[in-house]
Amino acid sequence: MTDAQYPPAAVDLRERALAAQREGQWAEAEALFRQAFEAGHPVAAYELGLGLLDHGDRDGANAWYRRAAEQGVPAAAFEIGYEEQRRGDLGEAERLYRQAADGGHRSGILNLGVLLENRGDLPEAMDLYRRAWDLGEDKAAFNIGKIHDDDGKGDLALAAEWYERAAERGNAGAAYNLGHVRRDQGDEAAMVKAWQRAADLKHPKAAYSLGLIFRQQGDKESAVVWLRRAVEDFAHTGAAGKLADIYERDGDRDRARFWRDVPYGLGAYSPEFEAFASEGSVAAIHRQDVLGEALGDGDVSFDVDERTLTTGGRTYHGVTLLGSFSHLDRSWLWAWANDHYQDDHPAVEPLRAVREYGRDHGIAEFTVGRLDLSGFPNPHQAGTTMAIAAGALLGGNGVHSCGINDGQGSAYFHLDDPELPVAAYDPLKAAGLVMRAVEVFPSDPRRVVRGLVAHYGSRIAEGPDVIQGRFPDGHTLTVGFTSDGLVGGITSKHDPS
Structure with missing residues (x-):
């Protein structure tokens, strides 16, 4: 549909409505969309429906979608078809999807294919999926691949071909399923490659699956990398448990406890933090x-x-x-x-x-x-x-x-505002700051003191029971430690020489 086929007055009203909508003037845009539709522009009814839905009025949106669909707007027919499918009226959904498909609506073609596949009409479903694929719908290629795959019992070569096509267009599910096909074909390297692509495309199971595979292969380092990604990207509870098992077997109780607690409530930080x-x-x-x-x-x-x-x-x-x-x-x-x-x-x-x-x-x-x-x-x-x-x-x-x-x-x-003061080294406060920091992180007081000295750019001297930092302005900070590693005493003095 092009504006040339509609009355000029209706086209002008629609353009004004779109401009008002872009400027955030929804009340004005709504009125103009209505006027444009009444003046003979059916697409304005569809766009009014979109706007009403954005403002929380689903019933109003559907009413205007229906008006647009009745006047041949494919996108509107798709929206009402989807609504009828959601309500369970598959016959009406099919009629509307066919209307959308006849108008070249890509999602209408795809959804019609899904309806037909679900009721067992595979030949027409496949034809529709190919049409949708030709229009750029990656999900259509995924569906074709799944039909050929047939849970590993079908034509795996054709399944792999169509999964690959969908994956190339960014379909994470296709990339993941391709990995399963490659495994069924006995090509484990290709399986790993497919799952790595699926993980990069954010498939929720891919990183976890890779972690399990690498663990089975004895590659603990790679297993940890992928299991961590599964937790980081998808809060995968099973992956956290597997990480805990790996560290437990290594005798690393702190890391094992951390990962075991991630899904259920941390009570301590990780050693790395x-x-x-x-x-x-x-x-x-x-x-x-x-x-x-x-x-x-x-x-x-x-x-x-x-x-x-x-x-x-x-x-x-x-x-x-x-x-x-x-x-x-x-x-x-x-x-x-x-x-x-x-x-x-x-x-x-x-x-x-x-x-x-x-x-x-x-x-x-x-x-x-x-x-x-x-x-x-x-x-x-x-x-x-x-x-x-x-x-x-x-x-x-x-x-x-x-x-x-x-x-x-x-x-x-x-x-990060230059108008705010900079926290320069303050020798009068150094001792108190060290003790406060050690209270927060009591497990390694020496690391706390080393970090202080390094941060402020001083020279460091360290012995079995003392760490000393000599600062450029002549201040010296000396921290003594007890035999069990606790802070035993702190002195701060100024020596200009």
């Missing part, structure tokens, strides 16, 4: 203190789209939304895993660096989208610690949080 976060803990705590003094404890408002945070009458820029903590189920949700935001949203995009660092260094706390923290003594503080550790990777000024959803949650923001 402990190592990373403890090393930067003194600097992170100091950065938080400086930021807290600058911001105060007043009410907070934020604008994620503008990347701003306002408190104490001042607005700060360079905000990254890190994530949120739910006080209801005591879980942490990274912003990149929040359905309300896209990965490339300007306030979320910086988190890619955190996620990539987590993958490169095996830190699951930075790669698993949602983490149940209910096993920690203080789940809220556990989430805060994760946010602060992530903020350290982004540099800037530190992390600030505020309540959301009437106190049911807390949102966490990283700030």
Whole structure:
């Protein structure tokens, strides 16, 4: 259908309706769509239906879809056909899908094929799938492959051919099924290759299947990589359990406990997170203190789209939304895993660096989208610690949080605004900061102190019972340790020479 076949006045009204809709003026757009339809433009009825559905009026949308379908709009016939199929009226659904298919509607052709396949009319279904494929519908090739496959009892060569075609167009299910066909054909290498592609296309079972295969082959390193991806990308409970089994057999109880608890509620961090976060803990705590003094404890408002945070009458820029903590189920949700935001949203995009660092260094706390923290003594503080550790990777000024959803949650923001003060080394506060950091990460006090010295760029000297950092401005920090590795004493002095 082209505008040339409709009355010019109707075409003009529709164009004005579309312009109003683009500008967010829905009431005006709705009225103009109605006028365009009444003036003789049936597509306007379909577009009005789309708009009503976007605004939550499904019944109104269906009424206008029907009007458009009655005047020969294929897309509208498809929508009403889908609605009738949902209601269980397969006869009416078939009639409408045929109308859509006759008009060249790709999804109408596909869905008509599915209806016919389900009632056993395979020849016509196959013809329809081929038509849909020729129009670019990858699901049609998947369906053809599945018919040839017949659960491994059919023509596997043809099944592989059609699965491959669909996979080339990004169909994850086809790539995964192709792996099963290759296994049935006895080609394990091709099976692995197909499942790797399926995993890259985000098939929910592919990474787990690869993990199992590599484990069976004795390739523990590859098995761990793919099992972790299954947990990270799809919260796969079985994969977490398999990881726990692998570490348990290796005698690595800390990692085994961590992965076993991931689906049910963490009570401790992973060894990888402990190592990373403890090393930067003194600097992170100091950065938080400086930021807290600058911001105060007043009410907070934020604008994620503008990347701003306002408190104490001042607005700060360079905000990254890190994530949120739910006080209801005591879980942490990274912003990149929040359905309300896209990965490339300007306030979320910086988190890619955190996620990539987590993958490169095996830190699951930075790669698993949602983490149940209910096993920690203080789940809220556990989430805060994760946010602060992530903020350290982004540099800037530190992390600030505020309540959301009437106190049911807390949102966490990283700030990077040049107007905020920088947390420089403070010899008067160093001892207290070390003790606070060791309280948070008590398992390796030496790592905490080494991280402090390295962060502020001093020279380090280390002996069996002491670590000393000599800073460029003449300050020296000396931390002594007891025989069991605890902090025994801290001195800070200034020696200009």
